[in-house]
Amino acid sequence: MSKLTVNGRPVQFDMDPQTPLLWALRDAANLTGTKYGCGVGDCHACAVIVDGEALRSCLITIAEAEGRFVTTIEGLSRDRSHPVQQALVAEQAIQCGFCTPGIAISAAALLQRNPNPSEQEVKDAVPNICRCGVYPRLVAAVQRAGRVMQRRERIGAAPAPGISAEDAARAVPAMALPQDNREEPDQ
Ligand code: FES
Numbered sequence: 001m002s003k004l005t006v007n008g009r010p011v012q013f014d015m016d017p018q019t020p021l022l023w024a025l026r027d028a029a030n031l032t033g034t035k036y037g038c039g040v041g042d043c044h045a046c047a048v049i050v051d052g053e054a055l056r057s058c059l060i061t062i063a064e065a066e067g068r069f070v071t072t073i074e075g076l077s078r079d080r081s082h083p084v085q086q087a088l089v090a091e092q093a094i095q096c097g098f099c100t101p102g103i104a105i106s107a108a109a110l111l112q113r114n115p116n117p118s119e120q121e122v123k124d125a126v127p128n129i130c131r132c133g134v135y136p137r138l139v140a141a142v143q144r145a146g147r148v149m150q151r152r153e154r155i156g157a158a159p160a161p162g163i164s165a166e167d168a169a170r171a172v173p174a175m176a177l178p179q180d181n182r183e184e185p186d187q
């Protein structure tokens with residue numbers, strides 16, 4: 001049983017402790033915003049924030065995540081209002097659905113510790129592999145998000161999402177709190 005905090009909620013995974021965090025999040029917790037790209041640590045599509053650091057969830061077991069605070073793309077904001085999300089839209093720097101969550105997570109982790117990154121610092125912190133090519137706009141978006149976080153700039157809100165975070169992460173047995181996990185008595 002591995003216990004950790006995911007998007008502010010205590011969760012326990014009744015799974016093999018060597019299960020990669022990626023699969024616990026996607027398959028047990030239904031947090032499918034975290035993407036499986038390569039599975040070997042190259043692409044960063046699976047990035048989640050663990051105790052403030054963007055880590056590749058395909059490389060961490062749930063045993064290694066025990067007791068830690070994990071934020072997935074679903075937990076970045078409830079309504080896509082995180083400055084990184086807003087700036088990616090405003091700068092037209094959205095990439096495909098596989099790449100964008102990991103990019104947003106990596107950028108958010110960077111801006112938490114450095115809201116004023118240089119171009120090179122953005123490139124170093126957002127190493128997601130993709131050749132689809134919005135890199136100049138991506139750097140501009142991350143730097144703009146940093147200015148928004150410092151209240152030096154504002155961005156008009158992008159449209160609200162069509163699905164709530166709760167719906168995206170609906171309760172499944174592995175996400176249930178201990179008291180909700182009791183078996184029904186035999187009739
Ligand atoms: S799926 Fe984890 S780095 Fe590619």
Ligand code: FES
Nearest residue numbers: 095096099130132
């Ligand atoms: S593969 Fe996702 S944007 Fe290029």
